[in-house]
Amino acid sequence: MTYILTVIAQREATSLTPALINQIRNAVHGAPPMILSPGEAADIPLAAPPDPAVLTEVLHGQPIDAITVKPRGRRKALLVADMDSTMIQGETLDELAGLAGIGAWVAAITARAMNGELEFKAALRERVAMLKGLPLDALERTWKRVRLTPGARELVATMRARGALTALVSGGFSYFTGKVAAELGFQSHRANTLLDDGAALTGGVAEPILDRDSKLAALHELAAQRGVKLSATLAVGDGANDLDMLLAAGLGVAFHAKPIVARAARAKVDHAGLRALLFAQGYPASAFVTE
Structure with missing residues (x-):
């Protein structure tokens, strides 16, 4: 078999019942399945990639994700992850804007930028400018409200335990990537820097801005640092500024992504948490590391 679903x-x-797994297997003409986590995940070997229409029909709109990969080189040596709405729930910039009393306005711009409707750098500058005068303690207040995405800790810890390099690369802000990286165990982080006068935000962001091109460049640079080809990399993100990185990675996963990203990415997770990225690499739940 040359593919795995x-x-x-x-x-x-x-629940992914044995009956449902067998139904999926028959629909895609697969070999006997391997259970990765009872009721949660299974591998089905295939001779050819499944027909997307057939998968859609057999899943009947159930909250089940399906990712097709090749067995060779399945486990990746580099993880490059987006932060906002990927490793953490929600957008930290929108949270800051909420404390400034302009949350709905900024969130609308964020949604358009993440769906590729606005140029990222211009949209970021516009939103940050609206935060001028916001006291610096708003950063800590926002951090206290941050919630990790389910499976985030397992994803990073398991890949690190297997020798992978892990990096958080975000179009958001270094104040938060530093804390998220420390909390989850990422070995490095990159993001944009909010400017301040020592008491409040100035409404500016340091140049150059980390954007879509920067994320792709980071993937190439980190792969070279780790000494691997792009085929040995895993990238995950949800917004249009992640798309080039996702398309270049050996396994690029659109995670609960905006429509433009979900349509273009070769793999996507619409329902499950970040544990799905470990299952897609063939890790059984029994091999997951949590610390």
């Missing part, structure tokens, strides 16, 4: 259920909403 990994199916992953959203654990809180449904």
Whole structure:
């Protein structure tokens, strides 16, 4: 078999029963499955990639994700991850804007930028300018409200335990990437820097701005640092500024992504948490590391 179809259920909403796995297997003409996590994830070996229409029909809109990969080189040596709405839930810039009383306005711009409707750098400068005068303690207040995405800790810890290099690369802000990287165990982080006068934000962001091109460049640079080809890399993100990075990586996953990203990416997770990225690499749940 030259392909593997990994199916992953959203654990809180449904169960991947043996009967359902067998139904999927028959629909895609697969070989006997390997259970990665009972009720949650399974590998189905295939001779050819499955027909997307067939998968859609057999899954019947259930909260189950399906990712097709090749067995060779399945486990990746580099993880490059976006932060906002990927490793953490929500957008830190929108949270800051909420404290400034302009949350809805800024969130609307963010949504358009992340769906590729606005040029990223201009949209970032516009949103940051609206934060001028916001006291610096708003950063800490926003951090206290940050929630990690389910599976984030397992993803980073498991890949590090298997020798992978892990990096957080965000179009957001270094104040938050530094804290998220420390919390989750990322070995490095890159992001934009908010400017301040010692008491409040000035409404500016340091140049050059880390954008879509910067994320792609980071993937190439970190792969060279780790001494691997791009085929040995895993990238994950949700916004249009992640798309080039996702398309270049050996396994690029659109995670609960904006429509433009979900349509273009070769792999996507719409329902499950970040554990799905470990299952897609063939890790059984019994091999997951949590610390």
